[in-house]
Amino acid sequence: MLARVRQLPFEVRQYLLITGNYWAFTLTDGALRMLVVLYFSQLGYSPLEVAMLFLFYEAFGVVTNLVGGWLGARLGLNRTMNVGLGLQIVALAMLLVPAGMLTVVWVMAAQALSGIAKDLNKMSAKSAVKVLVPKESASAGSALYRWVAMLTGSKNALKGLGFFLGGLLLTLIGFQGAVLAMALMLSGVLGLSLWRLRADLGRQKAKPKFSEVFSKSRAVNVLSAARLCLFASRDVWFVVALPVFLYDQHGWSQWTVGGLLAVWVIGYGGVQTQAPRLTRLMSGEARVITAGWAAALALLGVALALLPLTAVGWLVAGLLAFGVLFAINSSWHSYLIVHYARADGVSMDVGFYYMANAMGRLIGTLLSGWLYMAHGLSACLWVAAALVAASALMALALPRQADTAVAD
Numbered sequence: 001m002l003a004r005v006r007q008l009p010f011e012v013r014q015y016l017l018i019t020g021n022y023w024a025f026t027l028t029d030g031a032l033r034m035l036v037v038l039y040f041s042q043l044g045y046s047p048l049e050v051a052m053l054f055l056f057y058e059a060f061g062v063v064t065n066l067v068g069g070w071l072g073a074r075l076g077l078n079r080t081m082n083v084g085l086g087l088q089i090v091a092l093a094m095l096l097v098p099a100g101m102l103t104v105v106w107v108m109a110a111q112a113l114s115g116i117a118k119d120l121n122k123m124s125a126k127s128a129v130k131v132l133v134p135k136e137s138a139s140a141g142s143a144l145y146r147w148v149a150m151l152t153g154s155k156n157a158l159k160g161l162g163f164f165l166g167g168l169l170l171t172l173i174g175f176q177g178a179v180l181a182m183a184l185m186l187s188g189v190l191g192l193s194l195w196r197l198r199a200d201l202g203r204q205k206a207k208p209k210f211s212e213v214f215s216k217s218r219a220v221n222v223l224s225a226a227r228l229c230l231f232a233s234r235d236v237w238f239v240v241a242l243p244v245f246l247y248d249q250h251g252w253s254q255w256t257v258g259g260l261l262a263v264w265v266i267g268y269g270g271v272q273t274q275a276p277r278l279t280r281l282m283s284g285e286a287r288v289i290t291a292g293w294a295a296a297l298a299l300l301g302v303a304l305a306l307l308p309l310t311a312v313g314w315l316v317a318g319l320l321a322f323g324v325l326f327a328i329n330s331s332w333h334s335y336l337i338v339h340y341a342r343a344d345g346v347s348m349d350v351g352f353y354y355m356a357n358a359m360g361r362l363i364g365t366l367l368s369g370w371l372y373m374a375h376g377l378s379a380c381l382w383v384a385a386a387l388v389a390a391s392a393l394m395a396l397a398l399p400r401q402a403d404t405a406v407a408d
Helices: 001-007 011-041 047-053 055-075 078-095 106-133 140-196 218-238 241-248 254-273 275-281 288-305 312-340 346-375 375-397
Strands: none
Touching: 001 312, 011 078, 011 106, 011 140, 011 241, 011 254, 047 055, 047 106, 047 312, 047 346, 055 346, 078 106, 078 140, 106 140, 106 254, 106 312, 106 346, 140 254, 140 275, 140 312, 218 288, 218 312, 218 346, 218 375, 241 254, 241 375, 254 288, 254 312, 275 312, 288 312, 288 375, 312 346, 346 375
8 A cells, every 4th residue: 555655646645645634633623623512512601602612713713824824835834734733732732631620711722722723734735735736737727626626525524524523532531531532643643744744845935025915816805705704604503503502402412413513514525525526517707606606505595594493304404405505615615716826825825715714714603602692593594694695796706717627
């Protein structure tokens, strides 16, 4: 097996290393999120208080993507990726203190480090694909789309598995045992990454100024705004409202709630890997394709908001369908940002874009806790539909140009 890996082109081997690094990180990130939601709900925290635990996680992600993109261009993506792994290990170690010391402020601080770590790791992985995809390929756009879709889809499938793992570990070995196991695993991954990842990956030839982190590209700015609304529409019902609703209102166990969210995200990731095939169902300019898929998701969101919440089976089925359409939208967006980004200094455009992504998650997370407490799950679903509709309208402002990536 190792001999076959050594025979692969250098770029492919680096891509596999980055993907494995990203997989390991994402597995712990998903598990940690589920551990925190379920463990602190079990301790009697309200939905809004649970949402507040993730406030710094999302807020620091906004800043990290801006600064991280700039650091990646100056220092190399290998360094930003490894720093992300190291910070996640520190964040996990902070949660190993005795249960009495796990105050809201302490957990928020640990989540802040985890948020910084996650966005450094993600920005580095997504940017590296632009650097590593074979430039001589006759269908470079199509190859880039497939590489991005595979990385993004596999990552989200692992995140879903992480949700499942978090619920399982909490049941089997408790909160601290689960955190310790994840910290030890990531330490091994960090050692491999320090040893094998190329030192100059993605480093810009001319040292960029910090002011350059704010994109001057219309395409990047419009796509970033659409991404913000898209991800806020998911997290407004997904992060706090749905798991707490199923746990409190329908009496689902922690194991069952974690299992449902795991299935949702695993399926979501699987669909993302197939997005290059699915987006061929719409043809034309990139802006038309982007707006069309978002409009389809918005219509489904309206249908979900109209469902009676007592019909939990139909609600769950509808949210699984939401995941399919959301996955196509997300994967297409992820391809477009790497496509639109500058070849030299790609991490800065990608960092700016994922800053908007983090802002969307932050808004969605806060709304999820507040709206659920004030108006219930139905209000969360209505707001989700409105946010996706806004994303569709914004997409119409993308540049008028055909995109060959929809074809093989």
